[in-house]
Amino acid sequence: MKRLLPLIAAASLLASCGEKKPELHLYTWDDYLNPDLITKFEEEYNCRLVVDIFDSNEAMLAKLKAGATGYDVLVPTSYMVKVLAREGMIVELDKSKLPNLQHVDPDYLTSLAFDKEMKWSVPYMLAPTGIAYVSDRVENIEPTWRVFERADLKGRMTLLNDSRETLGAALKTLGFSINTLDPAQIGQAKDLVISWKKNLAKFESDQYDSGLASAEFFVSQAYAGDAFQAQEDNEKIEFILPAEGTSVACDDLVISKNAPNPELAYAFINFLTEPANAAANMEYIYYLAPNKSAYELVSQEFREIDSLFLDAETMKKCEVIDDLGENNKLYHDAWDLVRAAQ
Template sequence: MKRRHFLAASGAAATFPFLPSCSKSGGASGGKTLTVFTWADYLSDDAAASFEEKHDCKLVIDTFDSNEAMIAKLEAGATGYDVLVPSSYAVRQLQEKDLLQPLDKSLIPNTANIDKDYLSRSLDGDMNVSVPYMMAPTVLAYLKSKVGDAEPSWRLIERPDLKGRITLLDDMREVLGAALKTLGHSFNSTEEAQVNAAADLAIEWKKNIAKFENEQWKTGIASGEFFLVHGYAGELILAQDENEDIEVIVPQEGAAFSCDDLCIPKSAKEVELAHAFINHLSDAAVAAENMEWIGYRAPNTAAYANLSEDFRGSPILFPPDELFAKCEPIAYLGDQLPIYTAAWDRVKNA
């Protein structure tokens, strides 16, 4: 599953220091280097620079473009990383593969700032191996000029007047999860009957859409080729800023509200500095500035008061409590994955 970017980001891996002239002496960390393996464009310059200055160190960023690529690299024996930023379900995979070390929360006092409402639904609610970093939902967007009387629901996909003008993500978990929510089930249900019912609904949706795809929906809705698209909030919020005809909604049944987390691999060399980095990004002021720069929501309650009115008022990033309660992170399925792959094969071959 590929990462969703609010900012245009290259998928190519790149390694670069933020401050090449960082001092090599003095300071709590003695001029050490911290290497972070993360998504592109996922840390503000200010957040990076203030960490380097405070800890007298150099921050080096290496990027990946999918959780699977990151995990494969680590399993192949790649070392040298001190902090990882995988999606929550990938944290569970890394933990299962014994590639993460437990966190020492005495070194991360700012975990007290993390949104407890989110933690109650997260995959590592006690923050044993990970601390939530940034999150955003998967949504629907439509052209107001083409879609009248639009109920904020996944059922929009079924409207006959939109036939052939709709795209759904070519993503097993996102499509089956949306169908599960439409039917009143958990996005991550492992009840075979429920997943099969979701597949049946997705097959009905398939009859009404132009295609499943992961790229053209962004330009397609902007150009008017598509009237309704299923996509990631980041790109669609940006598209909405450029085209007032676009309306972005979190469906009323609930949606995926996925999170990327901060964790420390077992092979980390700068363990204490890695904890300090996680603590730094969990600071209320740093988290707020970093949120505004990236465009994602950090689940950090203490930071919310520091956000601009426009950002904090986003009904997509900060949906009403009743709606947010229906949203879920994408869970790691483990040995239940074949239930989904069989159902998705049936959808794709229908």
């Protein structure tokens, strides 16, 4: 019997070493979570966080509709939350499992949020879309979307690979709403983007920030947070908001209907909404979390970023991209023509 004890102990040790930790599968945008928070969450919940990346809301939706499964938490933009809810792809939230919702900024919920009661989603990060440029490579830049008409910058500019953002920029340039349902206005915006396309290096949503940092690209339509992250690697990068106006988008946290680990999903959303974690996340990714308790925890330098803390006058020129239901096809069809144009 004594000779069996070491064998039993060894077998027990091997079993414990092979014990698999629970996994949380997150489907989100690139560079959109402070790595220190990943480590902290994994340690606190004795789990593993697995991150998969998408580059547009439409790409995310297409993948889910094609049958992709296994995701616990998704991070769509607010207008796409409405689509996912309508399609039955996400669950109605149990707020009793999310005590940190008390920290969400009520002003944001009242003024900008679509899901004002947080029935389906919890706001994650908020920022406008604008123009990022490398200041020592671009002369006489003006705060206008028409910068993409500049032939002297041909091959050094990018627009987002996102139908609503890019057509939205053209619509604002033409004086129209980014949520217009007028086919003629959408057609004019499509033609304008096609005219810009000849000056582009590419449509790009994932890696344009690294391209700006290396000066491969000189000008990019950019999410504010991406531009500020790129500044960490290249201090010559500047970010401006076009005078014609732009979109302000909030990305939200939702739980997939087929989440393999829903309880861990609730824990993750609550973890990110804890004020100290929200503040640490903001300082790292340079987006604004609509979390009133976290505002006082970020640095003064962060609070002075005008492109995140927008004033009332700027907000008048901004719009939130909305889900247009069956009319989304107007934009999808226009975007297909943009991408096919030579």
